[in-house]
Amino acid sequence: MTSREDQTRALQQMERTAATRRTVRRIVVFAVFVVVLGLAYAGYKWFGQSIDDAQTSWPVIGELLPPTDDLTMPPIVDIIAEFAQPPQRNSGKPLGAFIAEAALFTFREAAVGFAFGVVLGLLLAIVMLQSRWLERGMSPYLVASQTIPLVAIAPIIVIWGSNSMTWLPFEWPRWMSVAIIATYLTFFPVAMNGIRGLKATDPASDELMRSYAASRRQTLFKLQLPASVPYLFAAFKIAATAAIVGAIVGEISGGVGGGLGRLILDFASRYTTGPERLYAAVIGAALLGIVAVGLVILAEYLVLAKRHDESTAL
């Protein structure tokens, strides 16, 4: 018996090293991908400019493909250097700090929106689980809700937030409206994957619960919800990026300042005087999205590693 236990210990140890190796590999692959992307950008730019310098008129670059001049494609070195420059002459703070602050502001909206979206999505999934008619009745409306352009509803939510939430003991912060806009994008994948996960229990487990005369509620909490966790994490990864996108678009269309949305809008309107700034802000937004998904993957690892479940991680 002890030798068997030793065996399982050794097996666990092996799985742990394998997991670490997978994580390292994932990070290396990502780094390589970023470098390749940078090289492709620089290579394309160099190629286009050599053609320009040679005074040959080759109609592909600049007509079919984007032009390679410094206004359209600022050199990578300049973009990176821009992070250290103050965006305004009279401010000492470098652009990197501005972007980081804005990213933190947007992250807060996205995180709150994500949390709301997860709760709302799960509740909808549980309601739909109760009967096939409820599911059939509700799912078209859920799908339809996602076809309404965010730009259209964002101002409504912002105005509704600041005009109607006056009964609260505290003032309704404008960023909360943006969080609700982010919720609008996040609840959908959670509800859709959630209902799939809740229904994906294996028939033998369903029968087992019936043989124990388990109530619906017991079956939900002891079987269906735990069984749907891998599905939910797949949804959370989509929802995490959707929350960031929702927050940025919400800031822009709702006119809420302080986050990446406003920053991007600002830099876009002053693009001709400094295209590097917009590029830097966009890189900031991308990094924020990667951090958000990374956090979900970390949580998934912590939850699923114990049960040695096949993780659906990227």
Next chain:
Amino acid sequence: MTTEHAAVEIVDMDKYFNQSKPNEVWALDAINLSIETGSFVSLIGPSGCGKSTLLRLMGALTHPTNGQILINGKPADDARTDRDYGMAFQHSGLFKWRTISQNIELPLELMGWGKQDRKARSDELLELIKLPDFGDHYPSELSGGMRQRVAIARSLSFRPSLLLMDEPFGALDEMTREHMQDELLDIWRRTGKTIVFVTHSIPEAVYLSQRVIVLSPRPGRIASDIPVDLGERVFETREDPRFFEKVTQVREALRFEESPQ
């Protein structure tokens, strides 16, 4: 519990699936069966004969089309809600997000046992299935045979008087299987449960049971009811001529004429 009732009493029962629809299946025909409390009975038959269905009917997981099923003298549905039986399937069906102890305690949790009582009971059962040190492990860390033992412990946890087992050793290799059979017999002797055991292995049915019920191809009918009296099972039982005689008898009973499809 009243002992004057049989553990299982089935009277003139038929089972159809999708009755009066184009995909109707006549699964079981005119089943009459009485299983004495405390006995070990095996159900055997060609695949698709409805032996698993018969077991599920006893567990009220599906309902008879005609006739009646009584478990411990009451309708099968009441027996299910009274938690009169425990079930074990071919696949252990352990919840992978629960430790071994938590899996064994699952039915107790559903029945509202206190934490201390649950722990005491699962420790007791881990001893019984000879896995005392595995309580905190997860199912994925155990071998197939060990998982199956846990599934049996789970079905025993709330002390049901009846165990319904659907090919619980079907997915195990031959050596593990024989070992598990001895352990199950040991548990049966020590706990005095009634066990209804579905299998498609003739030696397994003969080795384990006091009675082998042979079902015909679909629609399943009780083709023979063979008593097995081999005394206490020991290592040599499997090599005993009387064992082979019984195996042959069951084999012969399973020789059905090819029915034209």
